Amino acid sequence: MAKTFDITVFTTDSRFIAVAISQFFCAISYCCWIVFLIPNAESKGLDAETASLLALANGGSNALGRIGAGIVSWRCSPDPFIFFSFLSLMTAAASLGNVFASNFWQLSIAAGLAGFSGGFKVVFANFLCKEATTDNLFPAGLTWTMSIFGLGEILGECVTGALYDHTSSYAPGFIFLCVADVLSALIIILPFVIRLCRYGQTWSSGTRFTKPFSNDK
Template sequence: MKIMDSQSRPRPKKRWLILVGLFAVGYFDIGTLKSLGVFLEEMTDDLQTSLAVVGVAIGLCHGIAHCFAVVNVPLLKRFSAGKLIITGSSIAATGLSLIYFATSGIHFLLLMLLTGFGSSVVILPSHACVIDYFPDHFEIATTIVLLGSGVGMMTLPLLTEQLVMAYSWRGAILILGALNLHSCVTGLLMASSSQQRRVLGEPSTLAGRAQIGEDHEELVSLINEPATVDPHYIADDRNDDGVFCFIAIIARAAKKIFLDIFDIKVFRDCPRFITICMTHFILAVSFYGWIVFLIPNAEAKGISPGRAVLLTTIGGAANIFGRLTVGFQAARLNLKPQVTYCFISIVSAGAFFCNFFTKRFSILSCLAAINGFAIGGKVMSFNLLCKDSVSDERYPAALSFSSLAVGIGEAVGALFIGLLYDYTKSFDIMFCVLGAANILESCIIISPIIMDWMVAMVTPR
């Protein structure tokens, strides 16, 4: 990954301008996803498709954006984050704008896949570069970056509603595509830096360089190992063991290259990171269900579309407050992110279950606020959990694998939730299932701490 050298970091004013740009990246990324719920039913009817197809398309869009995050690990070692953000945002904005011309659910699905592919090289670089620009204020800077998506969830759907009234859903999505080009400006600001950069993990000490030299020699020795095999044995057409031996050695060398490029060894060296990925997989299911079906759920309970959209504003405001609370308290206090995450998940589960018993707008507003706060806190904990479980050098890799888990979870969740609604025709049942998912999240994330506590209890002092 391209990272700032300690002697060539951007000027203080410039890095804060970059932080504002990264805030805007999250604003339009999640804000656009939330805004699709404003015209979800109108778009489904116009395209003559089912809610399941549209739901899967939206889920795959955001899911692919997270799934392809692992590709950013080798890309960030070769290109700067700014260049990747420029390329990705151009592709994503183009895909989103072309939905204006879609005439079927298949067209919508393919263009959302293109949008997701573009977003995949925007999201992770915009998050991972925070530790490069703000090593001294990581928690606060991360809070501000993640705050962008909360503000987008709150305000962009209101703008989208006015755009739909003025230009129909097609005109609205065309304008949303144009607005998403803003990320190019952020990328240009980052790429225009004349500062010299170094590759993440490139050692600044002689010991580090010696380690890379040893790894290189080991890799070369693996490839050159077939030279020790008896040539007469390999040339014998009646026996292919020599050929198989050569193929096996090449396979071992390729495996080592693959493991080094994508840093998959993080799972072996940090086994607790596995539980974090499992938690984030389930988080994606509940996150997708709430963010996409909050408005349709309210309308199904008899709430007018105008008032239903207000729930997104309430949820977005609470989401911002949740991110601020968890982020700044983590910077001030020594909070255990696993315990905080577990408590927030239990609170969110209760809000999802309560949705089954009410149709009143005031109560739905309270539930939207609770879920918004909870999801905001969990999204903020997402980055803190990754940083807490691995070293700073492996933070981008941990973030990419967590994003992969979120991407798979959103794709699976979109399909599952869409099919569940098509079968039950009930948002109440859907929200109860999302509540159960939050209970499962809390159990998984707290399990390592409980196991440590049990081991400490039985271990004699």
């Protein structure tokens, strides 16, 4: 148990802190899209049967996103930090678009985009953890990121539900999800930007810098 929750994973590579915080914000939107997708559609005038089709769009695109993550990592080997940031912005766009969507097809596009990027991010979270930890600490890194992800899900549901209770509208909740994903994108890319600005260096795929904020190049 001590090795599973080894806290040294937070000090071995500063990027892991960014990964953990980013996963927290990512979880907020990931879970809330699942929970509030159908109620939000019904509040916009869709009947229960039609609204349930949005869950199919979201879940199906989520599966495609997971498959796509495997294909992309196999064929392209993109920088997981940059790619995850892009995916978070994609989810943020879906949440914001959902606020202004007014018919089934607009809601379907938002649900599909959120599901696809969410599925991609679930897989890429493992790559982030792998890049930001040593091989020995990788299991501990996964334990911490998944635990923090779970906390984010709980908080996201509570806040989004509270916003609905106070406003009787899901719009503030989805704006909150948009902000959470933007924060996730900014936080995960922060170590990359700091390294680039300070040293003119970036991380190539498969290369670890144990102390990205240090003076060691």
